[in-house]
Amino acid sequence: MPNDKKQRIDAANRIPSPKAKELFRDIRRMQEIAKNDLLASSGLTVSTLTRVLDELVSIGVITESGLGASTGGRRPILYRVNGGYGYAFGLDISRVSSRLVLLDLAGNKTDAKEWRMTEETTPEALLKQVAAQAGEWMDKHHIAWDRIIGMGVGAVGPLNREDGIIEDPEWFAAPGWNHVPIVRMLEERLGFPVLLDNGANTALIAESWANRTKNFRHMLYVHAGTGLRLGMMTDNKLIHGAVDMEGSFGQMIIQADGHPYRTPQGNYGALDSYASVYAIEREVNSKLRIGRGSVLRQWLPPGEPAKYEDIMQALNRMDPMVTEIVTQAAAYFGIGLANLLNILNPEKVILGGPLMTESNLFFYTATQTAIRKTYHYPKYQVIFSRGTYGDEAIAIGAALMMLNQLTV
Structure with a gap:
C-alpha cells in the first residue's frame, strides 16, 4: 500500500x-x-x-x-x-474461491481478481494477497489514497457485523477461520474504512443496484453452493435479524426423520442435506459405491470419490444417474424455495451460486417446482433470475455497500 x-x-x-x-x-x-x-x-x-x-x-x-x-x-x-471522484474495493470471502473487485463511484468495475481457497489460504494469507492486490491496482490506475472510499466485505457467516468478526464458519479448507476480526485486520493493513456483511446480503445489494430503476420493493437472494445462503430486502433496505441469519435457509426442515446434518449442530432433514453441492456429491458417491453405472466410472481412479466438477461434466454429458440425482436435489430446493415464497411473498428472487450458474437443469427444475407449490399461484407470481453479476455479485455488492455509505 x-x-x-x-x-x-x-x-x-x-x-x-x-x-x-x-x-x-x-x-x-x-x-x-x-x-x-x-x-x-x-x-x-x-x-x-x-x-x-x-x-x-x-x-x-x-x-x-x-x-x-x-x-x-x-x-x-x-x-x-x-x-x-472515488473508488471502493469489494471483497468476497467464500469457501471455494474469494474475489476482490474495484468499482468507481458510478458503480463501474475497474478491476477484478480471484483466488482459490486452498488448505494454505488462512486469513493471514488471504489478507496479505488482498492488501498487495489493492496497492497494485492503486498504482496501476493512478488512484490517490484519499480517493479510496473504503472496502466492503461479503463473507461466509455466521458473523458479527457490528464488531466486524467472522465467527464460526464451516467447511473452509484452511484452518484459522474461526473468530476472525476481519474488519480490524483489514483496516490495520489498508488504512481506510472497512464494512462487513454476509455474502448473500452483499450479493442482494448488487442485484438491487442492477434493478434500481425497476422499483422492486421486496427481493430475495439465495446462494446455492457448498451450503445454502439467504438475503432479504424490503424497500431497498436489507433485513437483518437478531443474529446473522445467512445460513438459516439451509436449516429449514423438509423431512423431520431425514438425513442427519453433516455436523452435530444442524437439523435432521435440513434442506442443506438434500439440495447443496455437498448433498449431490454424497448421493452420487453413494450410488457409485453400490455399483450404479455412470460415465464417472471411466474418469475416476478406483476408489476416488467424485467431486462437484466431475459431476457437472457428467451432467453436461447427460449421464442418466447424475441427471436423476441433480433433478431430485433441485426439486427439494424448489420445495424449500416455495416455503420462502409462501411466507415472504417477494416480487423477485435472484438465485446465485454454482448450482444455479453452472446447471440449467437445477435452475429450471427448482423454479418450476417452486411455482407449482406456491400458494395463490397464478394470482401471485414471482420473477426468478440468475442475476446480472453472476459469480462476482458478492464482491460487487460489497463494494456498493461501501459506496452507499456516502448517503448515510
Whole structure:
C-alpha cells in the first residue's frame, strides 16, 4: 500500500449536507438525469435545488454532462455521477474461491481478481494477497489514497457485523477461520474504512443496484453452493435479524426423520442435506459405491470419490444417474424455495451460486417446482433470475455497500 497514508476519511462525512445526500442518492439511481426531472422528484424549490447541485458539483461527486432535449423551453442541464471522484474495493470471502473487485463511484468495475481457497489460504494469507492486490491496482490506475472510499466485505457467516468478526464458519479448507476480526485486520493493513456483511446480503445489494430503476420493493437472494445462503430486502433496505441469519435457509426442515446434518449442530432433514453441492456429491458417491453405472466410472481412479466438477461434466454429458440425482436435489430446493415464497411473498428472487450458474437443469427444475407449490399461484407470481453479476455479485455488492455509505 502507499506510504503517504493520511488520516482516514469516513464515507458518511464526504457529503455533509442531508439534502445533498438525498439528491445524490436520486442521481445515483440514474445513468443521467435532467435538472427538471430532479426538480419534479425532489420537491425542492428551484433556488434550493440549484444550491444543492452546486454543492455536489463543488465536492466533485457529480458533474454536468451536457444538455437534454428541449420540451418547449430552454434545454435542461444533465447531471451524472463523477465516477473518478472515488473508488471502493469489494471483497468476497467464500469457501471455494474469494474475489476482490474495484468499482468507481458510478458503480463501474475497474478491476477484478480471484483466488482459490486452498488448505494454505488462512486469513493471514488471504489478507496479505488482498492488501498487495489493492496497492497494485492503486498504482496501476493512478488512484490517490484519499480517493479510496473504503472496502466492503461479503463473507461466509455466521458473523458479527457490528464488531466486524467472522465467527464460526464451516467447511473452509484452511484452518484459522474461526473468530476472525476481519474488519480490524483489514483496516490495520489498508488504512481506510472497512464494512462487513454476509455474502448473500452483499450479493442482494448488487442485484438491487442492477434493478434500481425497476422499483422492486421486496427481493430475495439465495446462494446455492457448498451450503445454502439467504438475503432479504424490503424497500431497498436489507433485513437483518437478531443474529446473522445467512445460513438459516439451509436449516429449514423438509423431512423431520431425514438425513442427519453433516455436523452435530444442524437439523435432521435440513434442506442443506438434500439440495447443496455437498448433498449431490454424497448421493452420487453413494450410488457409485453400490455399483450404479455412470460415465464417472471411466474418469475416476478406483476408489476416488467424485467431486462437484466431475459431476457437472457428467451432467453436461447427460449421464442418466447424475441427471436423476441433480433433478431430485433441485426439486427439494424448489420445495424449500416455495416455503420462502409462501411466507415472504417477494416480487423477485435472484438465485446465485454454482448450482444455479453452472446447471440449467437445477435452475429450471427448482423454479418450476417452486411455482407449482406456491400458494395463490397464478394470482401471485414471482420473477426468478440468475442475476446480472453472476459469480462476482458478492464482491460487487460489497463494494456498493461501501459506496452507499456516502448517503448515510
